[in-house]
Amino acid sequence: MIELIGLYKSFKGQNVLKGADLLIPTGRIVTVVGKSGCGKSVLVKHIMGLLRPDAGQVLIDGIDITKLELTELDRIREKLGVLFQGGALFDSMTVEENVAFPLKEKTKLGKAEIRERVMRALEDVGLGDRGSKFPEELSGGMKKRAALARALITEPSLVIFDEPTTGLDPVITSSIHKLIKTTHEKYGFTAVIISHEVPGIFGIVDKVAVLHDGVIAQAGTPDEIRASTNPVVKQFITGSLEGPIDILS
């Protein structure tokens, strides 16, 4: 279980998180939604230990990772898979090398075995024939899918997807959602998905958290969120222009 407790984070006087609390149960899929620029990526970077909060705690299975030394933090990261918002593929490597990289560096698997697993993973995301391309030769959506394959290749027990489907067409979006769902059923990882696919993403998640103004405005099952009376949540899921969410700031 992952607990974010009272997270505060500011950058050069800009308060991004102002006491955010979130509970992510083990083996469940939680989605974080919220206005663009409200701090979703910042929030999940605290779970990866890439950012340290100004105040608050990040408990992973009861251990506060904000207080850990780097080597201890790395032990937690061994079980982590991340799809970064921009893909973060290594541009000196081909797609295939990118996906193989975590296996090559972190496991003792043989070349043939790695290759087989990489090919399978690329097939799964529909890039079976693009393995030898370099990231800059791919479209934005293909990069996302390659990054998705890389995030899942080590069969991590905690996966963070930062906007896995933003910029993809509706058909691929559904297929990525389905892929996340089926891999989840197979491996039972805990997942945090940042998404703008509202309410499309609701179909595959156990819990929805709405981030607004530095705090989680509401968190609950998709049904609870749909039925919410919280004006922020209501405006966000209906995409209405009327309401408390300030569009221009």
Next chain:
Amino acid sequence: MTNLLRIAGRYVLSALREMGRMFLFLLSALEMIFKPPFKFRQLLKQMRFFGNKSMLVILLTGSFTGMVLALQLYYILRKFGSEALLGPGIALSLIRELGPVLSALMVTGRAGSALTAEIGMMRISEQIDALTAMALNPIRYLIVPNIVAALIVFPLITAVFDVIGIYGGYLVGVKLLGISGGTYFSLMEDYVEMKDVLLGLYKSISFGLIVSWISCYKGFNSGFGAAGVSKATTEAVVLSSILILVWDYSLGSFLI
């Protein structure tokens, strides 16, 4: 007045803090050099990077430096009637001073800047974060291979610069100005000592450390966006060049 002091104080403090960060960065990289696993493939790749990027510009600047030296030294030496010393004069200036410094400055402009830009791009496109999130140490994967590669490649590049410069000087001195080719080389052998060669070697190795350290540090801590990377690149080139010249003077005055 107090305001002025406050501003100056803040400036000094932030400069000190930056220096502290730079040294910690270097320390963590140096510490990692001796800790396995070593990334040999990365090392070879970066050695090729430095060599490839710099070779052409080194050949060009090396030959012209030697040629210019021949012209100027000939002019000076003729006043004392000792044109025969042109060979050792050129060789000593190149080996002790101009070879290490000029080739380091050239590599800074050519490979150092490219290195900063590349690492800066990896920073802003979250590739460095991706390494960290995979529990892989980005210093080991990105920084250490560059520093070790520079330590190996800089002396080699400098040697090429020296040799090509000496032949450039030969071209002008012997073929153009009519000094005897035999004296050019034989007096060189008499006057150039091992300690001159060693001084040049120490210089080039330390310049390799300076350039790779500063270029990597600036790229690694690059600001956001294309503007952040271009600022980091400029800063890396300027700071490397200054440090090269300052260190050159200090080393020269210790080891004269």
